Amino acid sequence: MKAAIYARYSSDNQREESIDAQIRAIKDFASHNNIQIVKIYTDEARSATTDDRPQFLQMIKDSEFNIFNTVIVHKLDRFSRNRYDSAFYKKKLKDNHVKLISVLEHLDDSPESIILESVLEGMAEYYSINLSREVMKGMKETALQCKHTGGTPPLGYDVNPDKTYCINEKEANAIRLIFQMYASGTGYTPIIDKLNDLGYKSKTGKSFGKNSLYGILTNEKYRGVYIFNKSSKKINGKRNSHKIKSEDEIIKIEGGMPEIISEDLWKRVKIKMDSNKINKGANTAKAIYLLSGLIYCGKCGSAMTGNRRYAGRNKSLYETYECSNRKRTKQCDMKAINKDYVEQVVIDDLYNNIFSDSAIENIVPDIFAFISEQNKIINEDIKIYKKELADIQTKIDNMLDAIANGFYNSSMKEKSDQLETRKTTLLIRINEAEREAKLNSPTEDMIKKYLKKDSDIKQKSLENKKKVIQTHVQKITVYEDRITTDTIVSLIGGGDGCRTRVRK
Ligand SMILES: [Zn+2]
Structure with a gap:
């Protein structure tokens, strides 16, 4: 059996065994049980509340590489700060086929630990619900005081x-x-x-x-x-x-x-x-312009806007998109484009490049890769926010300690208000980022289903066509001789990029 030792010491808790004492006890235990120690990880934390455990995280990372198949701690509370944390990292070790042993506690696959691990996903949910509750509480408290929360106050x-x-x-x-x-x-x-x-x-x-x-x-x-x-x-x-x-x-x-x-x-x-x-x-009312807000003049770059007029001997209805710059200043000479024609071009493009069966097969891997990349960034953000949150909590705790010990001056109140405000902001950010990360973790199959539900775009009602177009199209540009459609998917590198069609 090859094992790694993990020892941790928080300098603010005097009753703890020193790192040397922990290592001595673990080595003793190992030699009695025929266990070979191959690596030692130690963290010395400034405070129990900070998440400052570089060696711990290194140990979790190393567990992937088959260097050891067991981690030994002196006491389980050295391994983690709370039940959630414990279950989370224990599961990581387990996934890498690494066992956790405590010298002082008998850890086995007890019903309690199995249940804890099996509900890990539920716990994650619970964790984030609690967080939202705390965030809401913080916000309501600010709100109930009816105070200005920053920025320019409203006129008056x-x-x-x-x-x-x-x-x-x-x-x-x-x-x-x-x-x-x-x-x-x-x-x-x-x-x-x-x-x-x-x-x-x-x-x-x-x-x-x-x-x-x-x-x-x-x-x-x-x-x-x-x-x-x-x-x-x-x-x-x-x-x-x-x-x-x-x-x-x-x-x-x-x-x-x-x-x-x-x-x-x-x-x-x-x-x-x-x-x-x-x-x-x-x-x-009446006219629904499917492309409003998305269609631009290729000559001057201005938005094109929907236009309807009755003309000719029979007073028949003409619906077009026109360059708004031409309409307003007459400085552009782009011809108006027939509404039904350009809308049909865009719908055909969307069907051929996003919603048809062959298009879906083609673009789903690209979308999936993009989303995964985004998630990495979000998770990186969450880490940074959490680090700052822990630092702020330490500052708050230190200040409370100081007050409890009789050190108080008037600037502390203001300072503590600032810290609490920053803490609330961070909790909101973390909560939103976690929600985002969760929403952002679809499987390829889910993405396929999501796209398939709009494969009937050609048959949808005008309102629903508009919804689909407004979701998936980034920009349509009308030139004298052609029309280009940039879809959101093409922007993230999916499919064949922007589509160009000859203008009728
Ligand atoms: Zn123009």
Whole structure:
């Protein structure tokens, strides 16, 4: 039997056996049991709470290479910090056919340890649920205090030194004016003119635009509701924009903000806005442009937008995509392209290169390889976050110890708040990254099934065709003589790259 020794010592726990003492006991045990020691790994940790175990991780790694078939520890708590950790690394050793032996404890395949290992996957789940709970708790606590969480405060408000909001009267006047004018039926443009006349600016010193007015008129903060959004961060710059915030990710607290406009005015604006929407909808409904937001002019690079008009003697309907630059400034002379034609080209391309049986066989290995690579990056991120989290926890613990020992000064409170805030942020990041990693671990078979469900793209309803196109197409470029389609799959190196078709 060839064995490796693992010994660990935390300098903050005085009752522990020293590393030398652990090694002596293990060597003694080995010689009594005819075990040959081939390697010794030792870690000296600064604190029991830090995950600073380079030699331990090296030992786990080495277990792959058949150098030893047993790991001996003095006590099992040297091997791991908790049950989860223990089960996880024990399973790794087991996968490499390496046994774990403790000098002081009788470890066998007891029912308890077997159950623990078999539910490892369940534990992983449990672990991440607990984490989310902790994250939510942290966020709710911040939210319940109705405090500013960073960035520029919304127009109309300033932030007190204790991070609560107060009204900025000058800006609040602009907000009241906007709500009152809109409620009495004034359109966006005259409101903007009025704001400019009076010299009102946005928080960043810019003039108001239609979008910023819409944002203000629909912002519940102004009627006194504190809104706390769970941040949906991008991971590794990946496209994440299709995720819509669900209601349970938003915490709303009535009366949590100083109110700038009355409930009555809020309601009148809401009614006005709904009726405007209906009127506008009546004129623009009907046409569904499958390629909107994806189709670009090859001559000047501007977006092409859907256009419909009735022309000719019979007043027949012509639907096209036109270069928006040509429409607006007349500086581009790209011809409009027939809507049905270009949409059919894109659908045919998607079918031939992604959804047909032969295309699926062709691209699935590439997609799988890409996703695996992404996962490596995410897991690397998780490791970095966890390392920082452990460091912060140590700092918090040290500070608590200092306070318990009677060392206290006023700067500690602020420092500890900063640490807790950073801790919450890290927990959120870790939670999101772990969720991402989990969602991101499909088998090749799952990817195939996922693609197969859209192999009927040609037969789908317009709405569903649009969904599929918006998911899979990155960009369509229309030139005088040809059309190119970049799919997401082609961007990650799957399939034959971007497709080019001769323009009719
Ligand atoms: Zn153009």
